[in-house]
Amino acid sequence: MPQYFHSVTLDVDKCKGCTNCIKRCPMEAIRVHDGKATIMEERCIDCGECIRCCPNHAKIALTDTIKKLSEYKYNIALPAPSFFAQFKENENINDILKAFLRIGFDEVFEVALAAEIVAYIVHRQLANKKLKKPLFSSACPAVLRLMQIKFPDLLRQVTHVLTPMEVAARIAKVEAAKKTNIAYDDIGAFFISPCAAKVTEMKQPMTTKHSAVNGVIGANLIYKDIVKNLGKGLANNKKDNEDSEELHKATKNGMAWGYLTGESKNIDFGTTLAVSEIHNVISLLEEIERGELKNVDFIELQACTAGCVGGPLNIQNNFVGRVHLRNLIGQCGAKPAHYAEKELLTMYEKGHFESTEPIRPNAIMTLDKDVSKALIKMEHLDQLTDELPGLDCGACGSPNCRALAEDIIRGIAFETDCVIKLRDRVKTLAEEIFELARIIPPAMADNSKKEKKK
Amino acid sequence: MVDSLQYTPQITLEFPIGEKDFFMAGESASRVKKTLQQLGLKQDIIRRVAIIIYEAAMNVAIHASHGLLTVHIDPESISIQTDDKGVGIPDIELAMREGYSTAPYEAQEMGFGAGMGLPNMKQCSDELSLDTKVGKGTTLKAKVYFISKEHPG
Ligand SMILES: Nc1ncnc2c1ncn2[C@@H]1O[C@H](COP(=O)(O)OP(=O)(O)OP(=O)(O)O)[C@@H](O)[C@H]1O
Ligand SMILES: [Mg+2]
Numbered sequence: 291m292p293q294y295f296h297s298v299t300l301d302v303d304k305c306k307g308c309t310n311c312i313k314r315c316p317m318e319a320i321r322v323h324d325g326k327a328t329i330m331e332e333r334c335i336d337c338g339e340c341i342r343c344c345p346n347h348a349k350i351a352l353t354d355t356i357k358k359l360s361e362y363k364y365n366i367a368l369p370a371p372s373f374f375a376q377f378k379e380n381e382n383i384n385d386i387l388k389a390f391l392r393i394g395f396d397e398v399f400e401v402a403l404a405a406e407i408v409a410y411i412v413h414r415q416l417a418n419k420k421l422k423k424p425l426f427s428s429a430c431p432a433v434l435r436l437m438q439i440k441f442p443d444l445l446r447q448v449t450h451v452l453t454p455m456e457v458a459a460r461i462a463k464v465e466a467a468k469k470t471n472i473a474y475d476d477i478g479a480f481f482i483s484p485c486a487a488k489v490t491e492m493k494q495p496m497t498t499k500h501s502a503v504n505g506v507i508g509a510n511l512i513y514k515d516i517v518k519n520l521g522k523g524l525a526n527n528k529k530d531n532e533d534s535e536e537l538h539k540a541t542k543n544g545m546a547w548g549y550l551t552g553e554s555k556n557i558d559f560g561t562t563l564a565v566s567e568i569h570n571v572i573s574l575l576e577e578i579e580r581g582e583l584k585n586v587d588f589i590e591l592q593a594c595t596a597g598c599v600g601g602p603l604n605i606q607n608n609f610v611g612r613v614h615l616r617n618l619i620g621q622c623g624a625k626p627a628h629y630a631e632k633e634l635l636t637m638y639e640k641g642h643f644e645s646t647e648p649i650r651p652n653a654i655m656t657l658d659k660d661v662s663k664a665l666i667k668m669e670h671l672d673q674l675t676d677e678l679p680g681l682d683c684g685a686c687g688s689p690n691c692r693a694l695a696e697d698i699i700r701g702i703a704f705e706t707d708c709v710i711k712l713r714d715r716v717k718t719l720a721e722e723i724f725e726l727a728r729i730i731p732p733a734m735a736d737n738s739k740k741e742k743k744k
Numbered sequence: 745m746v747d748s749l750q751y752t753p754q755i756t757l758e759f760p761i762g763e764k765d766f767f768m769a770g771e772s773a774s775r776v777k778k779t780l781q782q783l784g785l786k787q788d789i790i791r792r793v794a795i796i797i798y799e800a801a802m803n804v805a806i807h808a809s810h811g812l813l814t815v816h817i818d819p820e821s822i823s824i825q826t827d828d829k830g831v832g833i834p835d836i837e838l839a840m841r842e843g844y845s846t847a848p849y850e851a852q853e854m855g856f857g858a859g860m861g862l863p864n865m866k867q868c869s870d871e872l873s874l875d876t877k878v879g880k881g882t883t884l885k886a887k888v889y890f891i892s893k894e895h896p897g
Binding site: 442443579581658669 | 755770774777779781782783784785787788790794795798817818819864
């Protein structure tokens with residue numbers, strides 16, 4: 291496997307080499323060279339901003355497809371809470387879950403159910419441990435990757451708990467193995483995802499050594515199959531009769547993780563705050579780094595506007611989706627939680643779902659390992675930046691003039707990539723040529739004088 | 745061994761602060777933070793420097809009229825200085841005390857004026873000095889060494 295895996299990739303044929311994505315990327319991770327965008331792997335956090343803003347749909351997320359089910363003997367679908375936001379409120383959650391069985395899954399386990407467990411664990415951690423505040427959610431992998439690069443100091447304040455996706459996969463697989471006698475490794479768990487970041491998280495998990503998730507399927511790839519298999523007229527399906535049981539076990543608390551504030555409300559401890567959209571997250575973390583909000587207990591951070599309903603792989607507009615999900619959640623009513631308090635307490639006490647790996651800083655911004663050498667480069671960088679026009683036009687393929695200067699220092703760009711600089715150079719050159727043309731070789735000069743005299 | 749003739753790389757960043765320019769403090773702190781990350785400095789150093797810059801610039805914006813923030817970086821340390829044309833500080837010892845503040849109402853409305861800025865800056869820096877003339881202005885100098893000299897904060 292290469293050093294970095296990323297779900298977000300470029301569809302080269304579709305890329306027209308415009309500068310929309312380089313401007314929008316919060317990590318300044320995209321450059322346009324030779325008419326095509328390239329993603330700087332080490333900087334990409336898979337937030338999906340470029341997928342959203344590309345007018346040519348040239349940024350795509352690599353996810354698994356339903357074909358991968360054939361690799362396992364028993365398959366479990368793990369739909370994210372936000373997946374249900376893709377459906378109209380007159381649909382029934384149980385019908386949507388049943389549709390997964392009709393398209394080839396043997397079982398379906400709601401990630402919302404695992405989210406309720408995670409909320410319980412975080413609530414307990416907040417209540418029982420003396421933790422540095424504010425504590426940050428560990429649920430959004432794009433935010434965690436952002437913190438690794440830009441806010442390494444705050445990583446210590448991330449909750450030590452696995453993501454709902456991971457918890458869901460573990461519980462579902464263990465239970466299925468017991469129930470069916472099929473070996474754990476022959477069971478496939480597939481997360482139905484609103485975003486690219488979860489694909490990367492499965493392949494290169496940050497809080498555990500190995501992910502229990504076996505595949506991540508984009509919500510956009512599976513939506514049509516599910517819609518085609520939604521209840522009605524399919525009542526005679528054999529599988530349906532077998533599974534006439536209620537599949538929908540999560541309560542509204544877990545389902546609400548699909549949109550912003552759902553998580554913090556479910557954790558329900560002291561003062562909480564919920565912030566979405568990656569640029570907003572960055573400005574908030576900057577404030578917190580300087581010591582703001584020390585008295586807030588928990589902060590939910592989501593890379594996508596409005597939370598997971600805003601994920602780039604969803605079909606619905608994020609705000610429409612939010613309304614759908616809220617109305618769907620209304621169906622849950624006041625049903626009791628699937629896991630009893632005692633069960634949850636055991637999970638917490640045994641530390642089953644605590645993260646096992648520390649999230650490591652990723653110091654990729656450094657110009658040089660040696661401070662003095664880095665300073666020399668910085669001096670050069672400042673000088674170069676001063677010489678550039680400062681228009682931040684992006685025509686050079688770097689997001690702004692400062693970034694171009696950095697690229698020049700790093701050896702991946704030239705000063706003449708700047709169109710203004712190039713124009714100046716051409717102008718100077720033209721003037722020089724003009725000057726040269728006037729300086730006539732001495733031998734000829736005599737002739738011309740004679741000619742004039744004539 | 746340091747050769748006195750050897751060239752020492754250094755950079756200076758300047759940020760003018762206008763009166764009631766409450767945004768410059770945050771902006772300059774972020775800019776310097778990015779620079780320090782690029783220089784590969786330790787997280788703890790970066791955090792302390794960001795706090796000093798933010799608090800110092802904020803004090804100029806709130807308590808003085810206008811001024812200049814200068815950040816100077818060499819291979820061993822970072823110096824932060826604010827020069828302002830302002831009312832000055834009549835009693836430095838009092839100003840340094842935790843909880844002492846003369847912040848105007850509008851600043852308190854914004855959540856400032858807890859009287860913690862200067863004590864915080866002192867905590868975060870290796871050296872801190874104030875030079876002030878009542879009615880004329882104030883110069884604040886703070887220094888943070890990269891190889892920490894037993895720093896508590
Ligand atoms: N640059 C300055 N010019 C004039 N007076 C100042 C200046 N800096 C600080 N002071 C005085 O020192 C006092 C204490 O400053 P300090 O930064 O500790 O607290 P504060 O700014 O009032 O509140 P906080 O920083 O907690 O928001 C201020 O209230 C003000 O009277
Ligand atoms: Mg202050």
